[in-house]
Amino acid sequence: MNKPLRRVGLAMMVMVLLLLANLTYVQVIKADTYASDPSNRRSLLEEYSRQRGQIVSSTGTILANSVETKDSQRFLRQYPNGAMYAPITGYYSSLYGASGIESAEDDVLNGSSPKLFVRRLSDLITGRDPRGGNVKVTIDPKAQAAAYNAMTAKGYTGSVVAIKPSTGEILAMVSTPSYDPNPLSSHSSTDQSKLMDQLNKDQNQSGMNRAIREKLPPGSTFKLVVGAAALSNGTADATTPSLPADASITLPGTSTPLANFANQACPESSNNQVSMTVAMKYSCNTAFSTLAGKVGKDNLIAQAAKFGIGQTDLSIPLSVVPSTVGSIPDQAALYQTGIGQRDVALTPLQDAVVAATIANGGVRMQPQLVKDILAPDMSSISSFSPEEAPGGPAVSKDVANQLRDMMIQSEQHTGGEGKVAGRVIASKTGTAEHGTTPKQTPPHAWYVAFTPADNQQIAVCVVVENGGDRGLAATGGSVAAGIGRATINAYLSGG
Amino acid sequence: MSLPPGVLGAATTHMNVSGQPSATPTRRGTELAMLGFVAGLVALALVVISENQTQSLNPNLLLYVGGYAVLCAGAHFAVRKFAPYADPLILPCAALLNGLSIAMLYRLDPVLALRAFNNGDSYSNAAPKQLIWTAVSLVVMTLTLWLVKDHRTLARYGYTFGLAGLFLLVLPGVLPCSISCAGGAKLWIILGPVSIQPGEFAKVLIIVFVAAFLVSKRDLFTIAGRKVLGLELPRLRDTGPLLIAWAVAIVVLMIEKELGASLMFFGTVLVMVYLATERSAWIWIGVVLFIGGATVAYKLFTHVQTRVTNWVDPFADAQNDGFQMVQSLFSLGSGGVAGSGWGAGHPELVPVIQSDFIVAAFGEELGFIGLAAMLLVYMLLAMRGLRSGLAVRDTFGKLLAGGLAFLLLWQVFVVVGGISKLIPQTGLTAPFLSAGGSSLIASYIMVALLLRISDAARRPQATRPKPQAPIAEANTVLVERPS
Numbered sequence: 021m022n023k024p025l026r027r028v029g030l031a032m033m034v035m036v037l038l039l040l041a042n043l044t045y046v047q048v049i050k051a052d053t054y055a056s057d058p059s060n061r062r063s064l065l066e067e068y069s070r071q072r073g074q075i076v077s078s079t080g081t082i083l084a085n086s087v088e089t090k091d092s093q094r095f096l097r098q099y100p101n102g103a104m105y106a107p108i109t110g111y112y113s114s115l116y117g118a119s120g121i122e123s124a125e126d127d128v129l130n131g132s133s134p135k136l137f138v139r140r141l142s143d144l145i146t147g148r149d150p151r152g153g154n155v156k157v158t159i160d161p162k163a164q165a166a167a168y169n170a171m172t173a174k175g176y177t178g179s180v181v182a183i184k185p186s187t188g189e190i191l192a193m194v195s196t197p198s199y200d201p202n203p204l205s206s207h208s209s210t211d212q213s214k215l216m217d218q219l220n221k222d223q224n225q226s227g228m229n230r231a232i233r234e235k236l237p238p239g240s241t242f243k244l245v246v247g248a249a250a251l252s253n254g255t256a257d258a259t260t261p262s263l264p265a266d267a268s269i270t271l272p273g274t275s276t277p278l279a280n281f282a283n284q285a286c287p288e289s290s291n292n293q294v295s296m297t298v299a300m301k302y303s304c305n306t307a308f309s310t311l312a313g314k315v316g317k318d319n320l321i322a323q324a325a326k327f328g329i330g331q332t333d334l335s336i337p338l339s340v341v342p343s344t345v346g347s348i349p350d351q352a353a354l355y356q357t358g359i360g361q362r363d364v365a366l367t368p369l370q371d372a373v374v375a376a377t378i379a380n381g382g383v384r385m386q387p388q389l390v391k392d393i394l395a396p397d398m399s400s401i402s403s404f405s406p407e408e409a410p411g412g413p414a415v416s417k418d419v420a421n422q423l424r425d426m427m428i429q430s431e432q433h434t435g436g437e438g439k440v441a442g443r444v445i446a447s448k449t450g451t452a453e454h455g456t457t458p459k460q461t462p463p464h465a466w467y468v469a470f471t472p473a474d475n476q477q478i479a480v481c482v483v484v485e486n487g488g489d490r491g492l493a494a495t496g497g498s499v500a501a502g503i504g505r506a507t508i509n510a511y512l513s514g515g
Numbered sequence: 516m517s518l519p520p521g522v523l524g525a526a527t528t529h530m531n532v533s534g535q536p537s538a539t540p541t542r543r544g545t546e547l548a549m550l551g552f553v554a555g556l557v558a559l560a561l562v563v564i565s566e567n568q569t570q571s572l573n574p575n576l577l578l579y580v581g582g583y584a585v586l587c588a589g590a591h592f593a594v595r596k597f598a599p600y601a602d603p604l605i606l607p608c609a610a611l612l613n614g615l616s617i618a619m620l621y622r623l624d625p626v627l628a629l630r631a632f633n634n635g636d637s638y639s640n641a642a643p644k645q646l647i648w649t650a651v652s653l654v655v656m657t658l659t660l661w662l663v664k665d666h667r668t669l670a671r672y673g674y675t676f677g678l679a680g681l682f683l684l685v686l687p688g689v690l691p692c693s694i695s696c697a698g699g700a701k702l703w704i705i706l707g708p709v710s711i712q713p714g715e716f717a718k719v720l721i722i723v724f725v726a727a728f729l730v731s732k733r734d735l736f737t738i739a740g741r742k743v744l745g746l747e748l749p750r751l752r753d754t755g756p757l758l759i760a761w762a763v764a765i766v767v768l769m770i771e772k773e774l775g776a777s778l779m780f781f782g783t784v785l786v787m788v789y790l791a792t793e794r795s796a797w798i799w800i801g802v803v804l805f806i807g808g809a810t811v812a813y814k815l816f817t818h819v820q821t822r823v824t825n826w827v828d829p830f831a832d833a834q835n836d837g838f839q840m841v842q843s844l845f846s847l848g849s850g851g852v853a854g855s856g857w858g859a860g861h862p863e864l865v866p867v868i869q870s871d872f873i874v875a876a877f878g879e880e881l882g883f884i885g886l887a888a889m890l891l892v893y894m895l896l897a898m899r900g901l902r903s904g905l906a907v908r909d910t911f912g913k914l915l916a917g918g919l920a921f922l923l924l925w926q927v928f929v930v931v932g933g934i935s936k937l938i939p940q941t942g943l944t945a946p947f948l949s950a951g952g953s954s955l956i957a958s959y960i961m962v963a964l965l966l967r968i969s970d971a972a973r974r975p976q977a978t979r980p981k982p983q984a985p986i987a988e989a990n991t992v993l994v995e996r997p998s
Contacts, residue, residue, distance in 0.1 A: 021790060021791070021793065021910060021913045021914070021917075022905050022913070023793060024789055024790045024793045024917075025790060025901060025904050025905055025913060025917050026905070028786055028789070028790060028901070028917055028920075028921055029898060029901045032894065032897055032898070032901070032920070032921065032924045033894065033898075035924060035925070035927075035928040036890055036891070036893070036894045036924070036927075036928075038928075038932070038937065039890055039927075039928060039931050039932060039935070039937065040887055040890060042932065042935050042936070042937040043847070043878065043883055043886060043887065043890075043931075043935055044883065046844060046847045046848060046878075046935050046936065047847050047848060047850060047851055047852065047878060047882065047883035047886070048851070048852055048883060050844075050848055051848045051849075051850075051851040051852070052848075053848065054844050054845050054847070054848020054849060055845075055848050055849040055851065057845060057848075059833060059841070059845075060845040060848075060849065061861070061864055062845065062849050062860075062861050062864070065861050090571075207629075208633055209633045209634075210633055210635070
């Protein structure tokens with residue numbers, strides 16, 4: 021019986037050889053195909069087991085970092101001041117992917133960016149675990165905290181954006197109500213899905229970054245754009261009383277009335293005419309809608325575009341929803357557009373850019389959230405350099421200065437909290453109607469402002485949705501101005 | 516066969532019954548050294564895993580390393596006492612695979628527990644259970660060695676074993692599904708926390724029966740029938756036993772919805788018939804029967820069709836039916852040549868990784884190199900078993916050893932081939948590697964029988980048997996006339 025036994029032994033060896041040949045095919049020849057297959061979750065998990073870089077503020081405070089854990093995923097992403105910085109950092113979830121800077125600068129943070137190539141090479145040689153690079157954002161923690169705390173203290177829904185006019189660096193970007201990204205980055209999928217469900221069901225859309233993802237009618241803050249168009253095109257000058265002071269006018273071609281705030285005539289009129297400066301100071305709707313009519317649709321759209329309204333590819337590097345002035349089909353629409361109503365819709369970031377552009381002498385700087393890409397050892401790899409927006413200056417320096425002076429007067433006339441003696445602020449408020457029954461819906465309260473002093477510049481935009489805590493009586497001055505000033509003061513007090 | 520005196524010592528010179536110093540070394544020292552090496556390897560594996568997973572040494576490692584070493588030592592002394600001349604490599608090979616399995620389960624437990632926790636399920640660690648099952652298995656192995664002092668006694672109870680095996684094989688099939696169904700197959704007897712796969716024991720019992728049966732009826736099968744295409748076919752009526760085995764395999768497939776068990780059963784019986792008859796015609800008849808059975812099964816059962824479809828192209832339905840196969844290939848491919856390192860991969864992404872797909876986990880974390888080495892360990896184990904069959908003097912022992920060795924490697928082939936898409940995947944467990952008591956106990960019973968046969972093969976004869984040439988070949992001798 022030994023002969024068949026030997027043959028069976030041979031057959032068994034052939035079986036093992038077949039297995040080895042097949043394993044060679046699977047594990048050697050096809051290995052890369054299987055390893056890099058998009059539905060193979062290992063590459064994703066590999067990324068999670070690498071120490072992801074930090075996100076730090078412009079002063080170096082940690083907004084997001086990864087700490088080593090004892091469990092299988094090795095590193096846990098943490099957000100020390102999660103809700104306050106959520107619009108900037110975003111979240112980093114194993115189930116839902118990433119958002120914010122976590123997503124926009126993912127290749128730097130996870131260490132795969134070509135910018136980190138040299139460091140990766142040296143990690144390979146020295147045998148250190150590969151680590152991600154760090155991202156330093158332009159955010160000023162004082163401004164961010166002041167804006168966030170001011171918004172949340174009153175339970176406001178809305179957003180605050182602050183920009184350094186000379187560079188376009190975003191100093192604060194607040195969206196309230198916010199959410200804590202920590203549970204989304206936890207290693208428990210239950211925690212992750214619980215928060216995600218909650219965010220998806222949330223009527224207030226806490227998960228949304230309102231500063232760049234939501235556009236709202238800007239109301240009277242849009243008068244800055246109308247004013248800029250009028251001054252640049254010579255339609256009107258700043259001081260000649262040439263605009264109607266009427267409490268109410270009828271929109272051309274219709275019987276629809278358009279009234280000033282509280283249906284009052286514009287003050288400081290002569291022969292029922294007011295200057296642009298006066299109209300700006302008191303935010304007279306009849307004057308500005310008439311002015312918009314005089315400027316004309318094409319000039320107004322062109323001016324808006326120079327401020328960046330309608331730019332579809334803005335990325336800070338988070339993508340920003342394009343703002344719009346609408347199609348302006350007729351003269352009546354143009355009148356309404358002149359006071360920031362009708363189809364005009366700006367993101368808070370866009371409105372802040374308008375203010376920052378005026379503050380910067382008419383030169384619009386590209387808004388930017390990333391200040392520096394840092395190596396794992398925190399040495400700088402590529403730092404942000406200010407960049408002028410394409411298309412040249414939005415307005416001439418002269419026009420910008422005239423607008424600034426009007427805004428300084430407007431600020432003096434505006435109420436609200438937070439005024440500091442000796443600190444000059446140029447501002448414009450807005451109280452924007454919206455909804456299907458505009459007179460019965462609490463308006464959005466806007467406040468755009470900047471500090472004109474030479475070496476301490478900041479431009480802010482505040483929007484508090486649906487009247488904040490004042491309901492129908494809300495105005496830009498009473499609700500939003502205090503928050504804007506608090507942000508400015510916090511930024512400047514620390515210098 | 517009684518124990519020779521003095522076998523308890525590690526002495527290289529043994530006294531046999533007749534008091535003469537034995538020329539045959541027991542090789543127990545070799546076995547002990549190999550077991551020590553194996554225990555060291557397993558300890559190293561556990562340390563590497565712990566370092567990779569938690570960057571520290573978990574104190575419970577000591578329990579595993581110590582427990583495993585004690586079990587190895589216990590097994591060694593059992594063999595030393597009950598089968599002193601046994602092959603010195605069989606036990607270390609089995610122990611190595613068993614130890615690697617415990618290490619892999621120890622590595623998988625935290626991730627599987629975490630996943631279960633996240634899903635709100637409960638999970639009880641497989642590694643401690645497997646360590647306990649190892650202890651139970653080694654006790655069963657020792658008992659087998661103690662009870663079966665001479666493997667030839669098994670032949671006497673051939674039919675008893677055969678009936679018991681058949682009973683165990685079909686038992687889960689006839690039991691109500693509530694205590695026999697799990698994972699789409701009807702293979703278990705689930706009694707509270709313990710689930711037994713009687714099929715695992717049935718296959719050993721049936722091999723013993725088949726060996727005994729074939730030995731007793733050996734002449735029957737060698738009678739030549741007609742010659743067709745150069746093959747000497749056996750007479751039709753002599754194909755009865757093989758047809759019965761084939762029928763049983765089909766029935767098992769039908770009622771238990773399990774491809775693997777019937778494949779195991781049929782393949783092994785076929786090879787044993789070939790071993791007994793030395794006629795390759797049986798193989799061809801078997802292949803024809805297999806193709807017939809497989810075609811019928813494919814036509815009748817959707818789960819067989821699914822398995823085949825997944826084998827042809829698992830990526831066609833990668834998220835549902837093909838999921839297991841695709842994940843297994845991802846696991847193996849991601850491991851590549853050198854593997855991700857033990858504890859550094861993600862084998863937990865593969866479904867049923869602790870049992871059916873545990874080989875993929877080894878392939879991922881130890882790479883092609885590690886998995887190839889493990890396959891060679893399997894081959895070494897099977898070859899040592901086969902070698903015992905070659906060396907043993909009795910036909911029953913040869914058949915039994917050949918059958919057991921083939922069964923072991925055949926199962927490895929079906930399992931590893933299944934998870935690496937060489938052949939359609941079946942629900943079989945990898946011997947010594949997969950989590951679970953039944954498979955492990957059955958595997959150690961097989962080891963015990965192989966040890967017993969190798970012990971018989973190498974044990975010096977008490978009285979040197981006169982060379983007995985078969986009567987046909989014997990020289991004509993002068994027969995003394997009775998006075």
